[in-house]
Amino acid sequence: MQARYFAIRDYPRGMPPRELFELHSQTLPELGEDEVRIRNTWLSVDPYMRGRMSGMRTYIAPFELDAPLEGAAIGEVIESRHSRFKSGDKVRHMAGWRDIAQLKGDVLEPLPDMEVPEQAYLGVLGMPGMTAWTGLNRIANLREGDNVLVSAASGAVGSLAVQLAKATGGTVVGIAGAADKLEWLEEHDIRAVSYRNKDARQLSADLEEACPEGFDVYFENVGGACLEAALNRLKVGARIAVCGFISRYNDEAQQQGPGNLSNLLIKRARMQGFIVFDHWTEYPHFLEEVGPRVAQGEIDYEETIEEGLERTPDAFLKLFEGANRGKMLVRL
């Protein structure tokens, strides 16, 4: 059986060019013992993948050159030599960026049985959703009535973070760019602040207007001026959960950082980085808490969908243009 997959030939500097991603074809070998063959139906593209293209080990190994790229995917079992799986089973796994995956059965997760579309397990009930929940609850220790600020607030992670915060917290403010994103936030009763064409000083002023008392929690996805402005608007005892710095992932040289870290001292604040994979043993807990709310329509989630395997690199690159609303997905 033929499988097609994307690979990269080089580790790019700066914004990866579209041509970096090459579509390959291979003939899959016969299934080995305990192996399962899956026809992927949905692929995830996520900002963290840029880090795996750097050629350096961060918290995760870099992608191997000329080998199939990896990422979360949902698919249907089409052939199985593993006792736990049979044809037709829906599964989640990490062999994305390809149409047909062939894997040991023990790396597959059967999809939970909830009344949600299967691709939700790549987004609101997948890694991005779990990231929002972990950052708020396990890193920032969100408490009843806390004022919460979220950057990239209409993205896959941010859009769940603002809604979870809204259910617990006090004032919730989301930073986003495009008009439709700001509108989406306002529709969900989140105070929306645009970062467009603003330096940190102007953004600080706008955050002050949106929430004069300042923030107990900042959920950080962006870096740059967003971080600097947020540091200016912390309350005493504030917690910053650092999920990502998407504004910096394509920097060719190291840029300088915020000059106002002294606010951590003045406000006795805490800033803590986290990687959701460290907390994955809590996934069932997350699913139990958030899953029913998604199934009942209490939590809104958006998807931006590209069609066809060939569009996977385009979907990925759009993340850095802020072209997605909610979870960016590829439908095969």
Add this chain to the structure above:
Amino acid sequence: MQARYFAIRDYPRGMPPRELFELHSQTLPELGEDEVRIRNTWLSVDPYMRGRMSGMRTYIAPFELDAPLEGAAIGEVIESRHSRFKSGDKVRHMAGWRDIAQLKGDVLEPLPDMEVPEQAYLGVLGMPGMTAWTGLNRIANLREGDNVLVSAASGAVGSLAVQLAKATGGTVVGIAGAADKLEWLEEHDIRAVSYRNKDARQLSADLEEACPEGFDVYFENVGGACLEAALNRLKVGARIAVCGFISRYNDEAQQQGPGNLSNLLIKRARMQGFIVFDHWTEYPHFLEEVGPRVAQGEIDYEETIEEGLERTPDAFLKLFEGANRGKMLVRL
């Protein structure tokens, strides 16, 4: 009775000039009810005082212009209308920068009864010592075997931090400048690294050589290149206790910060600012733990002493030249 005190007429920008500090004289009124008159014997000068000269409220109100400056001091009661104090009692209080203080008795602390020189209660057993202990134990959660990095490691706070860390931790590295400070560190079995004439990259390389495995804890007193280098050398799960950024206190304009905060993410590290005064209820606990070790000579502490009230501003300004070893004091 005449009292002399220092005041400032303006809030300075940049490094305060010596002329900023004016010596005034006043005739003290008769003692009011519950008041006590104290002849100060030792005055403390500390880096945090620069923040009170900024004219802006940080975590503490700015100094009032033309009014006596404040700071920790030790003195002897010479007259009392408070039932708890009598002439000859040794006390600690916050009415420093003057020779004679007149205060309500309830703001005075009697000196504890330990076999240490009285000025130790301004240093190793005072605010700086308590700061080192709090930062390591309450903020950075120092654990057995942790590798610990301390900047300004021969200062009032740092010199206790390295010794406390040494007693619990694994490898302890101290950053300092002058040769005699580096020597002091080496004599106490602390690996000493100089920051002089080094950018963050070179300092990172030297820290790597001193402790190849990286650091679990960073006790931050300095900022600038020290912080950037330390961020490059964190272990997974590291904790940074931010006590101060002395390298930045006299900046006239906001400088940029470290461009490598992404290490907080990669290393799932935490950076937390703290103010020792928030933790003062733990002072008896600190004293019980560290006091006997100081009395028994297990903890070494240095003092840099200026003689006479007139020299108080000079002592203060020397802090920013790194001219002190251990606690900077003024003896009256």
